[in-house]
Amino acid sequence: MSSLKDVARLAGVSVGTVSRYLNDPEHVREKTRNVIETAVQSLNYSPNAVARSLRRGRTSLVMVVVWAVGDPFYGDVIHGISEAAARKGYSIYIKEVHSTQMVPSSLDDIVLSRQADGVILLGGPSPFDVSEDFRTAPGTPPVVVAGEIAIRALSGLPAVRIDNLKAATDITRFLLGLGHKSVAFMSGEPGSILMIDREEGFRRALREAGLPLPDDYFTHGDLTIAGARRATRELLGQATPPTALICANDEMAIGAIAEARSLGLSVPDDLSVVGFDDIRYADVISPRLTTVGQPASLIGEQSFGQLWRLLQAGELKARTMIVPHRLVVRDSAAPPRRAG
Numbered sequence: 001m002s003s004l005k006d007v008a009r010l011a012g013v014s015v016g017t018v019s020r021y022l023n024d025p026e027h028v029r030e031k032t033r034n035v036i037e038t039a040v041q042s043l044n045y046s047p048n049a050v051a052r053s054l055r056r057g058r059t060s061l062v063m064v065v066v067w068a069v070g071d072p073f074y075g076d077v078i079h080g081i082s083e084a085a086a087r088k089g090y091s092i093y094i095k096e097v098h099s100t101q102m103v104p105s106s107l108d109d110i111v112l113s114r115q116a117d118g119v120i121l122l123g124g125p126s127p128f129d130v131s132e133d134f135r136t137a138p139g140t141p142p143v144v145v146a147g148e149i150a151i152r153a154l155s156g157l158p159a160v161r162i163d164n165l166k167a168a169t170d171i172t173r174f175l176l177g178l179g180h181k182s183v184a185f186m187s188g189e190p191g192s193i194l195m196i197d198r199e200e201g202f203r204r205a206l207r208e209a210g211l212p213l214p215d216d217y218f219t220h221g222d223l224t225i226a227g228a229r230r231a232t233r234e235l236l237g238q239a240t241p242p243t244a245l246i247c248a249n250d251e252m253a254i255g256a257i258a259e260a261r262s263l264g265l266s267v268p269d270d271l272s273v274v275g276f277d278d279i280r281y282a283d284v285i286s287p288r289l290t291t292v293g294q295p296a297s298l299i300g301e302q303s304f305g306q307l308w309r310l311l312q313a314g315e316l317k318a319r320t321m322i323v324p325h326r327l328v329v330r331d332s333a334a335p336p337r338r339a340g
Contacts, residue, residue: 002043011039019140062092062307063116067123069096072279073249073296074122077146080300081120088308090117118307119143121157142310146303147294158310160302162325167292168201168246170327171274174290175244176209179335180272184217184235184242186228186252198248198276217242221252228255229262236263236271243271243336250275250282250291257285257332268334278328287331295323 008015013032021028021036028036039045062085066074082092093116118141145159175183185202187195199218206213219235221228228247232255235241247253253275260271267273267287275282278293302321 061116076296077300080297084304164197168198172205180244225255228252229259232259272333
């Protein structure tokens with residue numbers, strides 16, 4: 001299927017100009033209209049039916065763009081969005097954008113397609129490419145960030161999130177307080193924009209304690225169980241393996257626990273494992289997972305609240321709302337049985 005960017009590229013104009021033509025053609029010069037119309041016909045581009053209805057008024061829809069619908073943390077955020085939206089007479093619909101599609105898929109296409117009154121972006125390991133077009137096109141729907149996402153080329157979007165730097169510092173200090181001196185950190189992808197604050201919080205706590213930061217104690221689990229199992233196997237195969245592991249999400253922590261046990265190790269006796277998010281499975285796996293709790297439903301509710309205020313105001317004002325995190329102590333972390 002052709003996209004707005006395809007039409008813009010063929011016509012030799014910006015995405016914002018194509019959006020302007022589709023939504024208010026009388027405000028586009030005749031010569032430009034003709035070029036765009038030729039490109040539309042050549043590519044057989046058809047604007048979404050919901051987008052056409054928006055030109056007649058509001059849709060009472062909010063688009064939620066999410067990396068993976070099956071992720072339990074995102075599922076709880078979406079539930080919060082849906083509950084808050086329903087109270088205002090809005091419905092949501094979900095656009096799933098997989099990791100391999102996120103980089104080539106531009107935020108321009110999502111926002112300027114005008115399929116909804118507003119857009120809420122949920123996280124993912126790969127950054128969205130964006131331009132200034134969706135800020136300058138007439139009647140552009142507002143965008144709010146729920147949690148953490150990576151935005152390439154544009155910042156300052158309204159957001160609702162926890163203080164990731166402090167949260168990572170807190171859980172690292174917790175492990176150090178148990179007596180661990182050899183602590184590893186498992187991030188998502190190498191160089192992930194999303195993990196900068198969490199990794200820095202980890203580094204800060206170790207620096208405060210005067211502990212070394214060995215490069216081979218930093219690893220990447222792709223935010224998945226399978227990726228975490230691979231990375232854990234490599235960590236534990238070192239001559240001096242860590243006694244504790246911080247995973248940047250709970251899914252990786254679950255994978256790390258599974259891999260450690262498959263290698264004949266005990267969690268937490270041989271390896272303490274902690275996570276991030278406090279997903280619904282964290283309290284039922286064995287051992288029960290110690291983790292940083294994010295208020296997922298609240299993040300969803302407040303994200304829609306931000307969007308609602310923007311819709312009422314009719315203008316985009318960037319504001320970051322920090323919601324509280326908490327340390328959820330369960331069974332997967334304990335004092336080390338051996339010296340680090």
